[in-house]
Amino acid sequence: MPEPWLGETDVWLLRAGRHLRPWEKLGAHPCSRGGVAGTAFAVWAPNARQVAVVGDFNHWDARQHLMQHRGECGAWEIFVPGVSEGALYKFAVLGADGQQVLKTDPYALRIERGSGQACVVMALPAPVLSPPGQRAQANALNAPMAIYEVHVGSWRRPDGHWPDWDMLARTLLPYVVDMGFTHLELMPVNEHPFYGSWGYQPTGLYAPTARYGPPESFKNFVAAAHAAGLQVLLDWVPAHFPADAHALARFDGSAQYEHADPREGFHRDWNTLIYNYSRHEVRNFLVGSALFWVERYGVDGLRVDAVASMLYRDYSRPEGEWIPNRDGGRENYEAIAFLREVNQVLGQEAPGAITVAEESTAFPGVTAPPWTGGLGFHYKWNLGWMHDTLAYFAMDPVHRAHHHDRISFAMMYAYSEHFVLALSHDEVVHGKGSLYGKMWGDPWQKRANLRALYALMYAHPGRKLLFMGNEFAQIREWNHDAELDWHLLDNPAHAAMQRLVRDLNHLYRSRPALHARDDEPGGFGWIDVEDRAQSVFSFVRYGLTAAQQIVVVCNLTPVVRYGHRLGLPQGGVWHEVLNTDSDGYGGSGVGNNGAVLAEPRPWQGHANSVLLSLPPLGVLWLEPGAAS
Secondary structure (H helix, E strand, O other), X not given: OOOOOOOHHHHHXXXXXXXXXXXXXXXXXXXXXXXEEEEEEEEEOOOOOEEEEEEOOOOOOOOOOEOEEEOOOOEEEEEEEOOOOOOEEEEEEEOOOOOEEEEOOOOOOOEOXXXXXXXXXXXXXXXXXXXXXXXXXXXXXXXXXXXXXXXXXXXXXXXXXXXXXXXXXXXXXXXXXHHOOOEEEEOOOEEOOOHHHOOOOOOEEXXXXXXXXXXXXXXXXXXXXXXXXXXXXXXXXXXXXXXXXXXXXXXXXXXXXXXXXXXHHEEOOOOEEOEOOOOHHHHHHHHHHHHHHHHHXXXXXXXXXXXXXXXXXXXXXXXXXXXXXXXXXXXXXXXXXXXXXXXXXXXXXXXXXXXXXXXXXXXXXXXXXXXXXXXXXXXXXXXXXXXXXXXXXXXXXXXXXXXXXXXXXXXXXXOOOOEEEEEOHHHHOOOOOOHHHHOOXXXXXXXXXXXXXXXXXXXXXXXXXXXXXXXXXOOOOOOOOXXXXXHHHXXXXXXXXXXXXXXXXXXXXXXXHHOOOOOOHHHEEEEEOOOOOOOEEEEEEEOOOOXXXXXXXXXXXXXXXXXXXXXXXXXXXXXXXXXXXXXXXXXXXXXXXXXXXXXXXXXXXXXXXXXXXXXXXXXXXXXXXXXX
């Protein structure tokens, strides 16, 4: 008689929640046992009365293949001869509540397309070996990081249909490379029944969605991105899961993955269920998923969704509808421990891979190492900067003098975390309109404001993220049921905006002053932050040498400022390497003829200064250099 599929070590590790790669044993695995080819099935369902595997190989008959209960770890297992790759299956779970339900395998590697949600037997993808140092170098704190965020199903829709990974490898990847982005971030590609959730209500944490092709095509897409010089980040959702009856909800007839008490286990904002992070096996399921995508599909990092909702027990809950922690406080100790564990495991097992937190509060130490009391993320979205900046650019410039600190305040906390400046999908949905639509003014002024916003963002300390369509000033709010409005690029004004973003990316990547010292106070210095009356800001970004400097001047009113004196950190020629008001970007062409010569006249704390023409609603970047 063959040995059990789950060996003694597996059982011990699964029970303790310490199986680094639980996907190697749980789920469906084509293999040979005792010289007989078939598939081993295993599922964790500790409170189930009985579990059977059903599928197209046994006419979905729950009487034919009853699974053996491994009470030591709460799992059930069976080896079914003759079942091979491509077979459809589910688990028929007779729950603790006496109800039998057909359940999708939590560890399924592939789920069929359509309403059936049957799992598909497939072999584990082979591990992906990243070239030594490549991932770590691209994701390093001092490296440029310009992220293009994409919803796969609505970037382009050939003939009105969803694209597939092969088509995206031919179209999306060259586009992202040409635009100069360094990283491609995909909104969740885990299997999710409700397309309108954009992937943020996943049921298959180990399965790429079937909407865009088979898993091997997704793996090939990631490999093609790497070959093109891009890093790939995935949005990953460990904060909550949908209550679909076929999935994780009450999997064994009890609250298995979720909390039993809705004050802990129900998410009011999204009508979803919250993982019970105090259960070893649940943490193991989630930590394993994080490592799986990095190891088996070669992704370079995870952007972790809705972290704030995990950190606080009272998140979006009125008084009396949440349970305090053991000390009577609001912090969710179990979720905090889980997030630290995810980051520690990835750091140990996948060095160079990164995690990025979408975290909207002032929770301390999000990007600090776990051993110092931090959560261990590499980066955190700077949502405070986003809210303040968008509010400022939405204002009539007449009032901006009274809200000067909406631009300057972000530098008060810029070094408290390792930040990403994100203009993401969240800002162009649910009636918020497009970024273009948020800007003040008539169409020309809206585009000028948006150009200035982008140039300020790319010069400000912090990594960059733009959601698709923002790069050419999409006018409509994003719609997941339609492709982007690519026809706008037939309009010279929108093509000019795209040209600006392309140039910003390439300048940002090629100038160390703009990224090499993002997390060092010595990498930034205000020249003039007090000119409220004119809504003018100026600062310098410092690189690693005296030659690596970029001076940034922002005139955020529609008034041209001729003869504006600006202090400069050194003398000589300064080249105008960027002017958002140039004709080529759809501006009015106000500028400084490409270069200026500093004179030895002290101003604003500097020994040299220059007279500039500041364009309306415009941003200038100046760089020192020899006269050409």
